[in-house]
Amino acid sequence: MPGKPYFLLILVLATSCSIFKPIPKPKREFRGFWVATVVNIDWPKSGKDTLEKQKADYLDILEFYQNMSFNAAIVQIRAAGDAFYDSEHAPWSRFLTGQEGKAPGTDILEWMIDETHKRGMEFHAWLNPYRATFDLNTEILSPIHDYYLHPEWMIKYGKKFYYDPGLPQVRKHLVSIMEELITNYEIDAIHFDDYFYPYKVKDEVFGDSLSYTSNHLANQSMEDWRRSNVDSLVKNVHRSIKSKKPWVQFGISPFGVWKNNSTDPKGSDTKAGQTTYDDLYADPLLWMEEGWMDYLVPQVYWSMDLPVASHRKIVDWWSHNTKNTNLYIGNGTYKIRNNSDSSWNRKKELPDQLKLARENEAVEGNVFFSAKSLMQNNSDVVEYLKKKYYNLDALTPISPWADSTRQDKISIVSVLNEKDVIRISLDNPEVYPYALCYASGKKVKSNYPIKKLLAKIYLGTKDQIEIDKKWVRDRKHIALTFLDKFGRESEPIVIHLNQTDPYDSKR
Structure with a gap:
């Protein structure tokens, strides 16, 4: 059919000209x-x-x-x-x-x-x-x-x-x-x-x-x-x-x-x-x-x-x-x-x-x-x-005047995998007012995309996080990061939900 190649050419050109370009989904906005x-x-x-x-x-x-x-x-x-x-x-x-x-x-x-x-x-x-x-x-x-x-x-x-x-x-x-x-x-x-x-x-x-x-x-x-x-x-x-x-x-x-x-x-x-x-x-x-x-x-x-x-x-x-x-x-x-x-x-x-x-x-x-x-x-x-535009969450941008150094001072003391919640005890939580829970694989990633975010949890000065298992569903692994008062995100920590000891600080 003579018109078919012409139609395909138009489709290719339209795609290359970004007519169908997806709307960006920024992690910070x-x-x-x-x-x-x-x-x-x-x-x-x-x-x-x-x-x-x-x-x-x-x-x-x-x-x-x-x-x-x-x-x-x-x-x-x-x-x-x-x-x-x-x-x-x-x-x-x-x-x-x-x-x-x-x-x-x-x-x-x-x-x-x-x-x-x-x-x-x-x-x-x-x-x-x-x-x-x-x-x-x-x-x-x-x-x-x-x-x-x-x-x-x-x-x-x-x-x-x-x-x-x-x-x-x-x-x-x-x-x-x-x-x-x-x-x-x-x-x-x-x-x-x-x-x-x-x-x-x-x-x-x-x-x-x-x-x-x-x-x-x-x-x-x-x-x-x-x-x-x-x-x-x-x-x-x-x-x-x-x-x-x-x-x-x-x-x-x-x-x-x-x-x-x-x-x-x-x-x-x-x-x-x-x-x-x-x-x-x-x-x-x-x-x-x-x-x-x-x-x-x-x-x-x-x-x-x-x-x-x-x-x-x-x-x-x-x-x-x-x-x-x-x-x-x-x-x-x-x-x-x-x-x-x-x-x-x-x-x-x-x-x-x-x-x-x-x-x-x-x-x-x-x-x-x-x-x-x-x-x-x-x-x-x-x-x-x-x-x-707003089908995914986003973190707020960090001020350009904030020190880019992340304060990775927090540590996990214990993880209890209970019936309805995952209860995580923290050390030095006052540095981090928020915890972020991501869907994760077994291996930790350096930077999790926003589409993997399951929950943003306000800690205030509490030393414990409660993660509702409705967020986690049947996942075997989650990753936690923490936002400090400047909005800087800590290094991720992977939690292994199918193990007797879900978190081992030596991992």
């Missing part, structure tokens, strides 16, 4: 979701809900994303000069308890961190450093809110009050807030979003001229001075974190466009109305150059080929301008079938964005805004993502 608490966007649904309901709603979020194989919750615990934890520097948030300054009666943050870790996820504490109030209704603020304690720090702009970033005492105060948090809680990261200097409000001037007069350097423009104020906070927060708990990461999620190329040839091919450098006075390129971050999550909330701000072009720009830090992409899942841009009506708009990220070697993960956006609607998109 950041899979995060933002849990916005300000005005109860995601959680709690109401500050007036009972503590039991708030806990149940938080677990619903965790279990939804655990079912999607996500590995990091980025939870807003400081929204507007307040706190979701017992703080010496801020009152309890009204978004948590319904009344600012009212305590919930329990350490809700410690509980949230523990429940997040139990599900194999990192907990990233998201704070808004400069936003002091969410509106001008100051009568509802606690008497110990900084608005009352330090009115000289406040600047009214638009319909909110902000901390003046130009005051050294403000920056010192904000660093103290971060220090308190990382000292008292076992968080995995401090996270800032895009709110540095506020987005521009038409016909209003941000009133920091007196601070500028008192604190700027000679010949320093106001714009450069403002950027230097933000630079100083970023540098000092990073320094403080690493001096206290070097494994705790510092991540920042700036507005997606650094500069348009119409104002700077180094900028992206976009026409954004405001940019992170010129309008928010934030310079993530400098922060990366100086090594002040562990990861960067630009908020690229536009569709793939939107003319004024193409997701495709912006991701490409960041991939070529990121250094010394892990790059993740922020995706606007809240826009799915809920936006004037008709591209978001497509079932594959978000999957196409994830495909773009997976195929770009510089991108190491994605973060979705916000948590509830996929939980309430668009089940067809969720099922597609689970089938094509």
Whole structure:
């Protein structure tokens, strides 16, 4: 048949041109979701809900994303000069308890961190450093809110009050807030979003001229001075974190466009109305150059080929301008079938964005805004993502600033092969908060692929692992590795399940 060789040739060419190229399945990939608490966007649904309901709603979020194989919750615990934890520097948030300054009666943050870790996820504490109030209704603020304690720090702009970033005492105060948090809680990261200097409000001037007069350097423009104020906070927060708990990461999620190329040839091919450098006075390129971050999550909330701000072009720009830090992409899942841009009506708009990220070697993960956006609607998109992109687990990437040396200090004391569980006792477990259980052959491998992962088990400081035999089934061998606080994986240890002595340290 004359057409048959031609058809086979087309098939060969199509295959060689990667039309049928499989979606990469990385062993390490950041899979995060933002849990916005300000005005109860995601959680709690109401500050007036009972503590039991708030806990149940938080677990619903965790279990939804655990079912999607996500590995990091980025939870807003400081929204507007307040706190979701017992703080010496801020009152309890009204978004948590319904009344600012009212305590919930329990350490809700410690509980949230523990429940997040139990599900194999990192907990990233998201704070808004400069936003002091969410509106001008100051009568509802606690008497110990900084608005009352330090009115000289406040600047009214638009319909909110902000901390003046130009005051050294403000920056010192904000660093103290971060220090308190990382000292008292076992968080995995401090996270800032895009709110540095506020987005521009038409016909209003941000009133920091007196601070500028008192604190700027000679010949320093106001714009450069403002950027230097933000630079100083970023540098000092990073320094403080690493001096206290070097494994705790510092991540920042700036507005997606650094500069348009119409104002700077180094900028992206976009026409954004405001940019992170010129309008928010934030310079993530400098922060990366100086090594002040562990990861960067630009908020690229536009569709793939939107003319004024193409997701495709912006991701490409960041991939070529990121250094010394892990790059993740922020995706606007809240826009799915809920936006004037008709591209978001497509079932594959978000999957196409994830495909773009997976195929770009510089991108190491994605973060979705916000948590509830996929939980309430668009089940067809969720099922597609689970089938094509999140059908396997993934470990979170290691910070580029972490020492690459693995701490292989743990040893197995004993293994008991019981009826329903395999009970493994450990020595020196506090080094390793997680154990990984892989399907294995008799001989140990140097690096097990993620498709072999049977379970990720949170240890905390426990000296014993319980491996459910439902995970193991009829396998004769499993391999254990351990993740340290930096996320580094230990050398594997093979457990022989069909022997009287399943583990022999001399093997």
